[in-house]
Amino acid sequence: MGLFSKGGQSGRERRAMRDHLNELDDMRRTNLGDLGRITVEMASEGSFDRRRLSEQAGEVAKIDREADLIARGLEEGLTLQELEDLARSDQSGAPPR
Secondary structure (H helix, E strand, O other): OOOOOOOOOOHHHHHHHHHHHHHHHHHHHHHHHHHHHHHHHHHHHOOOOHHHHHHHHHHHHHHHHHHHHHHHHHHHOOOHHHHHHHHHHHHOOOOOO
């Protein structure tokens, strides 16, 4: 563990998490843009496909949850393994620590 490392997190892990967080931010922007475009198209047609809108919004929500988890990992100095374990426990319905 390096002198400036938080917890057991290595510099390589922090970089990987930051890079992934940047990718998620790009994905969020793209998906939000798509959601807006789809909504405008449907509005101009005067007909809304609620299922399609809900699916697109769900994709944005998934990205947000993953980004929140990665940000938490960076803030708390979690290792990639600890982050993976936390993600699994969140999916299983277990209460967060």
